[in-house]
Amino acid sequence: MGSLATRADMIAESALTPDASLSNIQAEREKGSPAAIRMVQVSRNFSGIQAVDGVNLQVRQGEFFTLLGPSGSGKTTCLRMIAGFERPDQGRIELNGQDVSGLPPHRRQVNTVFQDYALFPHMTVAENIGYSLMIRGLPAKERQKRVQEALDLVQLPQMGSRKPAQLSGGQRQRVALARALVGQPQVLLLDEPLGALDLKLRQQMQFELKALQHRLGLTFLYVTHDQEEALTMSDRIAVFNQGRIEQLGSPAELYERPATRFVASFIGQTNLIEGSLAERCMGEAALFALRPEHIQVSLPGDGIPDGHCHLTGHICDTAYLGVSIRYQVCVSGSEVKLLALQPNPGIHSRRLPEGTEVTLSWHPERMHRIPEPNP
Structure with a gap:
């Protein structure tokens, strides 16, 4: 298989060739290769609770x-x-x-x-990283070489002699990754590995x-x-709900074109507009998703761009978020409250x-129609 460093250098070198692009590199990875992971009609039941459903x-x-x-949706069970920590009740799991x-x-x-890292407190960083190699019987010289490669990869080259208690949370996370x-x-599986870190370190x-x-x-x-973590890092995302995948796609697809009410509500903030209000805006009483950042808040009398949907109301709540201001607007003639950023x-x-009379406007293309659920 070659060392981690060698594999990394090969990927980096291929990315620098004149005609290389991310799509070309991805195509080379996939050419003639089976899927890295494949689950076929996999289900798992725990004492009558269907954790994963087909x-x-x-x-x-x-x-x-x-x-x-959300918690209990089936993602961790998958x-x-x-x-291999759980066995499916039915279905098939393939790796390569x-x-x-x-x-x-x-x-x-x-x-x-894992989230808790599970490092041995009595061992040094190097011993923690090399433990599995020792169990497998690798010679000490080869083990030391591979441990140092792993430390270099996670940017902790001089930390091998320290104990876990001498490291910061971010450094312990890197050690767990190196191990x-x-x-x-x-395939590397990561189960909420950043959950124990503070916000700034988690983002880093x-x-x-x-x-x-x-x-x-x-x-x-x-x-x-x-x-936010999923949108920031992922090539593709599978959104789970009640043991099933509600939608699978790129971050942009899930955010801009949610396929269900659950996905629209779960990913980011959104306004769900339906019934008579949707008919007023779009001419049909269907279900639409409208993101708060797509709404313009203006005062009565201000101009509204041609072709834009618009509603009137008054501000019933406001929140200062630093980069933006979030307004909650009570729409006139209804009990609906819309969020606008x-x-x-x-x-x-x-x-x-609060109490200011305002006009909300947006381009109709910003309203995404959510398909009716299958009967």
Whole structure:
């Protein structure tokens, strides 16, 4: 398989060739190769509770793929079945074309990074990273070489002699990642690995994880309930709800074109407009999603662009978010309240107070019609 460093350098070198693009590189990864992960009609029941219900899923080679959903939606159970910690009641799981449904975890070419990291406190960083290699009987010299490669990859080259208690949260997360990578898995599974970090460090680690994944060319399967995290890092996302996949697509597809009411509500903030209000705006009483950032808030008498939908109302709540101002507007002639996000006008500009009469307007193309659910 070659060392991690060698594989990373090969990916990096191919990316620098004149005619190389991300799509070309991805095509080369996939050419003649089976899916990295494939789940076929997989189900899992726990004491009468259907945790996973007939899931079909295919993850491409070299893809950063995220399972997103609320607690109890089935995403972590899917990851545990792929890792071999749980067995499906029915269906089939394949890794690189091989049916592994009945194989124990140690016979699958995957490694898992958990939220709690589970580092041995009495061992040094290097000993933690090299533990699995020692169990496998690798000679000490080879083990030391691969441990140092892994430390270099996660940007902790001088930390091998420290104990976990001497590291920051972000450094412990990197050690857990290095420990998972040192075994040179075909697929890396990550179960909410950034959940224990504070917001700023978590955002930093999101970019570092994505950069590392691109550099190595490994397949990452990432589990999270954090929508922003999923949108930031993923090539594609599967949104889970009640044991099933509600929608699968790119971050932009899920955000701009949600396929169900659940996806529209779960990913980011949105206004769901239906019934008589939808008929007033779009001429049909269907269900539409309208993102708050697409709504313009103006005062009565201000001009409205030709062809734009518009409603009147008054501000019933306001919130300062730093980069933007969030207004909640009570729409005239209805009980509907719409959210609108406006850019921060600056410290010397006056925010509109509660009770202000306003006009809401937006281009009709910004309203996405959500298909009717199948009967």
